[in-house]
Each structure stands twice: as C-alpha cells, then as structure tokens.
Amino acid sequence: MRIGIIGAGSIGLLFSWYLSEKHEVTLYTRTVHQADLINRKGVTLVKETEEVRKLPAKPMDEWVGGDDLTIITVKQYQLQEVLFQIEDKLDEAGSLLFLQNGMGHLKLIEKLQSSSIYVGSIEHGAVRESAARVRHNGAGAIRAAVFKGSLVRLEELANNAPEDFSIQVETDYYEILVRKLVVNAVINPLTAVFQVQNGILLANPFYRKIAMSLLEETLCVLETADKEKHYRDVVNVCEKTASNYSSMYADLSQGRRTEIDAILGFLIEEAEKRGVHCPYICNYYHMIKGKEFQGEVVT
Template sequence: MKVGVVGAGSIGLLFAAYLSRKFDVTVYTRTKAQAKEINTHGILVKKGAGRKEYLVNALPFGEWQAREDLSIITVKQYQLAGILAKINQWSALPKNLLFLQNGMAHLQQIETILNGNLFVGSVEHGATRENFNTVSHNGMGVTNVAVFRGDLQPLRQFIAAAPKDFPFVYQEQYNQMLVKKLIVNAVINPLTAILEVNNGALIDNFYYYQVAEKLFKEITLILALKNESEYFQQVLDICRKTADNRSSMLKDIEANRVTEIDAILGYILAEAKKQKKEAPLCQSLYLLIKGKETNKGGIVA
C-alpha cells in the first residue's frame, strides 16, 4: 500500500517515519531543501534516550498528485487552502484523503472536495520537529480516525496494516471524536501559550486550575455538552500525561509562527455567535493569542 504524507512538520515527519515500516511512504515537503535533506539522511526519530533513522522518499509539495492509495494531510488548518486549491485543479480527484487538523473549522473547508473518500482524525501523540529531518516523539498515544464522507473499507484496510505500536483507532462518529480533541485543545493550548508554562502547570497551580475550570465550563455551555465530568476528566488526564510537554500553541508562539487559534477558539466563538451566547473568557483568550502573534511577528495586523 502506498501512502503519501502531505506536510513535513512534527506530525508529518512522525507519521512518515513510523508508517514507512509497513507502507511505501512518500512525504511531501514545503521546500526542496527539506526534501533533499530527508532523501539524503532519512528521518531521525528521537524517543527518550533512543534514536532511530527511517529511510523515506521525499518530494516537494508541488509534485504531489495524490496518486498514493491514501494521502494523509498533516498541515495546519490555516494552510489547508493551498491543499484544497491544488486538489480542485485536478481533473481526476484523489481516492482517499485523511485530514489530521486540530479544531473543527477545517470541516467546512474539506466539504468543498466533490468526490473521493474523506476521512478525519485526531492525533494524541506529542511531537516536536527539531530540524528538517529530525522529530522528537515526546508522548505516545493513538490516532483516532473516522469517516467524514464515503466508503469505510479503505480506512479499515489501512488501520489493519498499520504498525501495532503506532495504532490507528476507528471511531463511529467523527463529530464526537473531534469535539473531544477540540475541548482539550481549547483549554490547554491558549492558557499554556499565554502563561508560558508546560501543560502540567494547569493542574499543579491552584490558580491556573481555577481558570482552566472556568474556561471549560464556558465551552461546555456553548457546545451544549452532556457528561461534562467525563470531558473535564479527559482534559485533566491529558495535562497529567503530558505534564512536561509544551503545547503546540506555545511552541508556535515561541517560534514566531501563526497559531491554530482560529481553528480552535475561533470555531467556538463562531458557535457562540450563532447561538447568541456570551463567551467572555474565550473571547479574551482569543484576542490575547492574536496579540501575541502580532507582537512576535507571526502575523501582520
């Protein structure tokens, strides 16, 4: 089975490396320089004290035509426009696409793809890209996947053939799966990015914990969640499990990159507006992150 991984950030490198053990993988990079580095030296995965190199074929994104049996789209939500523009230029549309973006704002974007099987997923792994071909695997997890539109069978075949120590778990309902990840991201990411703390600080610090709890309650009212305690327990469990990790949003701020705040809190604020509900905490955190992006040079105001 041939697999294409579109995007060579932390998640793209991690997936390309692990999946290359079972599949014929090609990773598509933003630059020719990164593709050359991967083709020359492979992908180096650092996990604890271990180091392992994986030989993976790499091509610049301009050469992606989705001819593989499955294309896994790992770019961030705000980068999807370029991906979709390319897809919509093709006369023959790709067969199977798996989208691994945070938040839920990307669902409206991928609806514009007219044909093919569309899958979505949520990633529980922790990873940090250190350079063009090196990724640190900071936290082991699973990748939950579901059918957004189309035939389930290709996804089932992929799950069955994937490495057992890098598992993919099928979920019946994509909406519930993404909501769970959205809530975790909406609580942990903006707070850690603003406070500039590791994930564990949100439960270790009494005052930070109270803010996280209030933010969670505001989000549950907007999303009309049932079983609130289960969702909040999931947030706490992730904070404990990744206590020493820095959230992706914090790492984006530190690296002067645009964050995924629009895909996460932006989506929740849009839902609040539809329902004519107040969301003062979400609104304040959203604006603070946008302010940090501007100050860091990640985006032009």
C-alpha cells in the same frame, strides 16, 4: 498500501516514520530543500534512542493524487492553500485523511471530489527539531472516522498500523473532533499565555481554576452533554504530557502563527450563532492574537 503524506511538520514527520514500517510512504514537503534533505538523510525519530528511516520525499507541487491514501497534516490555516494546489489533481479512486486541530476545516473539505474522506485527531506529543528530525515526546491515541464515502482504506490503515502507533476507527467523526477541540481550547491557549508546561495547569490551583472555567464555557458553547467525559480528557492529557509544552506555546515562542482561529476563533463563531456569552474564550483568543501581533509572526 501506498500512502502520501502532505505536510512535513512534526505530525507529518511522525506519521511518515511510523507508517513507513509497513507501507510505501512518500512525504510531500513545502520546500525543495526539505525534500532533498529527507531524500539524503531519511527521517530521524528521537525517543529513548534515535532511529533513522529512509523514505522518498517530494515538493508538494509534485503530488499527483495516485496514492491509495493521502494524509494531510498541515496546520489548519495552511489547509486552504494546500487544497487549492491539489483540488484539480484529486483522483476519484483515492482517499483523503485530514488531521487538523479545530473544526473549521469541515466546511473546506465537504465539497471535495474524492471517493472517501476521513477526519481524525492525534494525542501524541511531537516536536520537529529540524527539517528531517522529530522528537516523539509522548504516546497517545489516534482516532479517525469516515466523513464521507467508504471505510475500506481507513480500516486497512488501522489494521496495518505499527503496534506502538495504533489507530482507532470510530463511528462518529463529529464526536472525535469535539473531544479534541475541547482539550485544545483549554490547554493550548492557557499554556501559551502563562508560558508553562501542560502539567502546571493542574498543579497550580489558580491556573486550574481558570482552566475549569474555560472548560465550562467551551462545553456551554458546544452544548455538550457529557461534561465529566470532557473533564477527564483534559485532565488525562495534562497528566500524560505534564512535562511537554503545547504546540501553541511552541508556535508563539518560535515566532510562528498559531491555530487559535481554528480553536477559540471557531468557538466564538459558534457562540455568536447560538447567542452564548463567552468572556473567557474571547479573552484568551485576543491574548493569543495580541501575542502573534506583537511577535511579528511568520506562517
């Protein structure tokens, strides 16, 4: 299958490396420099060892929509600009898979003219070490479902994914995004504010109490019934990625904009619609925004 990947951050590099094992992958980057570097040196995956895979890369403005499947891996706050660039090139025969944190992107993609649109979530730990180098810190689940259109391309992707990078096709896209949103809402802002690894949220009894309070409030805003399932999700991710730093922690420490608006910002909007009081969510939202403001964040 011909696959285009838009966005060459940690997730874009990770997907391009693994999927190029069985598919014809082209990686679309924000800069010409990064595309040139990948074309010359390939993409390096760092795990127990290092391995390079050669694949073509092009600047994002050269995407023409001719792939069987295009996977969009840019951050939530970059998505509107990307959609503006590609909207007039969408091929009716092509399919799109969106892999953003939060749920704010649903209102952006619902009007796109594409035969099939999928959304998904990723639990793999990955850090971009340089423009063509990604460290795979921990394996996790990749879940995806149909947002609209046909299941065909998504099933083809899942059936031909590498064994150590499997993709689970599920029936309810909303449930996938809610599960990931809950995990992100608890782990990302707390680890970024406390400046700790994920596992410390469980190991430190005081941080754990705050995490559970934030979890309860998040589930209240989302009116989610199965609280035990979401509790297990948060605990499992903290345990599996105990020595990792969250993406929000990494973004703040490197002076980048975070996805707090797509995560806690989205929850604040939902709380306002439903008349739900959410002091923990508001508190940590403004803490992260304050850190962004103080740190002269770049996008």
